[in-house]
Amino acid sequence: MEGEYGSATAVSTATNFILEQETASTRTYRTYLRLRETGQLDLKFWHSNAVDSTWDVGNTAKGSMPGGVWVIESAYVAVSGHKRDGSIIPGSAEKVTFDGEVSKEVTPAEKFWSDSVHIDVPAGHDLVFSWTISAPAGKSFPYNTEGLLVSAFEAEGNKADEEGALFTASENRLVLPAFIGYKRQRKEEIVFLGDSITQGVRTGQDGYEYWVSRIADGLGPEYSIWNIGSGWARAYDAATDGPWLAKSKQGSIVAIVLGVNDMDIGNRSTDELLADLSFIIRKIKQNPERRGVRVVLFTVPPFNFTEDREKVWRTVNETIRTCQPEGTDAVFDIAKVLSCPAPQEHRIQPRFMSNEFDPHPNGIAGKEVADAFLEWFREQNL
Template sequence: MALVTIVAVGSTLLVATANSQAVAPEPERWTGSWSAALTAAGSGKSKDGFADQTIRMFVHTSVGGTAARIRLSNRFGTQPLTIGHATLALPWPEAGPGDIKPGSAVDATFSGQRSITIPAGGSAVSDPVHMEVPASQDVAVSLYVPVASGPATWHVYARETSFIGQGDHANDASGAKLPETRNNWYYVTGLDVLNRSGQGSIVVLGDSITDGFKSTVNADHRWTDYLGWRLNQEAPGGKAPGILNAGLAGNRLTLNGIDAGFNELGMNGSARFHFDVLGQTGVRTVILALGINDVWLSQDNADNIIARLQAMARLAHQSDLKIVVCTLSPWNAFESAPGVVAYTPTLDSVRLTVNSYIRTTTDFDGVIDFDAVLRNPADPSKLRPEWDSGDHIHPNDKGNEAMAAAIPLDLLLLDEDEDLR
């Protein structure tokens, strides 16, 4: 019979047998569970900002935890932003639009204070909010903005409905006094959780395909949402990393959104790296899913795109991060919007050249071949028809699910002898 020894260390029990060493539970660490890449204001509500208004937004977690904290940004603001009251709560959509479960709202404080003023260009992280945060579920973040904010720092294509109303309703269970709706997020850039996964977080730096453009609103059917759910189901011992979506519609490696007249398309990939990747909590891997907009929006050449990809790999490795790159999926849009060139075989040859580099290079630590997953076997220049949202570039919900299902999880999980940095 093996000898079993039980040793009490503080409140932790260490269990060892004659054939093994005592192993303590993984310590609790802060891990990023959700994120959004934010940009300067565009038009409408983002340009006007908020005054004496509550914004209730819903964010979809990847991993859960025993406590939470929110990260807020006024990075692109032109004046100080005052948050007079912030709460986290669990949603209750079956009760009514914008509703939260009665009694679930918990105040988020900042250095013990209920309100905080964030300077223009600044950011803030709340104190720990003690609540059980579910994995792969929505959490409601309500922010009361008491005085005029000026133009808002925001995310334009949230694929989630946000609710806005006059006055402080951050604690209200009902969304009845939040009658104005938008499909945007404002100011909130991250939700961190305290857990024992020991796996840290993975940031996906991408474009509209990662952002979930054309996926069903309020369904959480982005490929990153499916990936988070899959990891929670399949990661050994339930120890899943957080999946942080840093996708921006129209984003490019080589140019900024303002170059095309749209702030909300964000800055170029390398400019975003320092904020949207290195600024995340517990990050240890980045998935790079950029490049297709450089082909069909910018009409850049393959050499320039490849050079930018190589630069991104160097940025990650200099920061001691693992980086995995995605091939560029098919696009075959013949209907051209103003300023956008429709598909041509010549442009597609650029995409194929970039993909050939991605599949053969050793610059990255791994490859996710979304092109192979999504292309139509009968016509590889097009998406599979059953996964085409209708615009011939963005996958529908089923296509997003197929993308997540095809990712080799060994690219994303830490080895047993690999320490979380």
């Protein structure tokens, strides 16, 4: 991203939904984030006012849909106490500004940076990001909707600097800047472009059990890890070459983990999915601002497909393993880690399922995938 700033968290900041309401509102959103490093930090926030990926069949939010007009009334960073209950440590809040101003009007599809802000986050404490947003009736700002992987809270009114526990826990609305950065020298900047399996959906809240987070821990903070996994996302969302793919182009290494939703709700054929993956890789490689970027293509994780979808899954993965799209620098076989033994390899191992009916990988799977990836990654010449 911007010069000296790398990603400060492994939490996904991708968007797959947009606020749509009948009346105007002013509401504060507060999120607790475990950082890659603690101590004295120089932070910066970047935002893209657009939906990254399609939710469900796209009735409300589609990939590359621009956000509307809305206003940041105020924004603060602070330090968590020993509980994630909506409160912050008194006196720890630091104001976030935008070109020196405390508020900012955001226009459709706008991309913008905050000013830098300094804060001391002690070990064992979270960064708490709070911002108050005024939104008009109709569609306004993009956010992520899913089972929350971190503690997030909301309160009516302008309460971004409020210290007490006056907030209500959010159920499925994560409202964050698109990039949470901190100043640090990095060896590599790895972007993980994927769906809910990359995001970590269905793993424990505040547990950081999903494989992207565990990979970040294993590689250490000299590797910036930007997770833009997005629930219900498809390769064809990225293949629009819109805001989501633009984010992925910021990496020196881009890991692509897409295909499950293309085969499922997208009902894409083998040829269509492989064409989209090829297009994504080509666009990443052609980015004039990132010469020498390397692309790691993952096989499509098993998702208990049957019949025609199983056939597509098998054909796509065989192609990725043996004749991957041009521009692919390496292939990581995530399916091999998660799958049942043949001939049931299209099914995820039951011990890896988030519950008996849901094939989203759980925290145990997160460890298995991360361990396998880290061993594989260290052997690669990337």
